[in-house]
Each structure stands twice: as structure tokens, then as C-alpha cells.
Amino acid sequence: MSFSSDIKQELNKTNNLANKKIVKYELLGYLISGNIEILKNNKIKFSTESDYNINRFSKLLENLKIDHSIEMNGKNFVVNVKEKELVDLVEISNENICIKENVLQENLKEEELKAIIRGAFLGSRFNK
Secondary structure, eight states, X not given: OOHHXXXXXXXXXXXXXXXXXXXXXXXXXXXXXXXXXXXXXXXXXXXXXXXXXXXXXXXXXXXXXXXEEEEEETTEEEEEEEGGGGTTTEEEETTEEEEOHHHHTSOOOHHHHHHHHHHHHXXXXXXX
């Protein structure tokens, strides 16, 4: 395993899924990680080879009551989410996903900023 993979596995043990606000910010981190593909059928796709990472992402979505599906594509897990499920959090245009300005204008606490960074790191792809 790589150093990045070891850190991701350790971060996945962070159990703060009861705090919906932290869950929302961690999900935002995943969404801006650069590992989200915007599909033509108004869906977004997150893929990873990591079972612990796909489980974490799925738990974030479940916690926020966001409808999603998980598929296997080769050795990759793929989560599909309808774009409309995320309309309150992000703006999606062409190939870009941006956190909505009103979300960022909230008075973010250190714990919430850490959640965004954690999500962005967990969601990013790394080379072995």
C-alpha cells in the first residue's frame, strides 16, 4: 500500500457520521475532489477501487438522504447520484462542480473546514 492509501484508510475510521453538518461538508469535499464525472443523463459518478472509500461515500449520501446507486465497473466501484439530489449544495455546469456561494458564506468552524479537506483527500484519486 502507498502512504496515501494508508492515510485514507486511517481517515475512514473517523466516526462523525452522526453530525449531519460535518457529513455535509465532507460530502462537499468528495464532490470537489476532481474524481467526479458529470454524465449526460443528469447524473454524477464517483469511482474508486477502494471498498472502504466507496462505503464511506455511500454512508455520507445515506446520512443526508441522497438517493444513489452503487455498481461495479471492472475492478472499480461506481456511485451514481442524480444531479438534482445535490442542487442545494453545488452548482454543476459542463464539467465543473462548484460549492454554492451561500454554503461557503456560512460561518464555517474549524471542524467543518477539516471535513471539507478530509472529503477532498478521500475522494481524490491516487496512483499506486
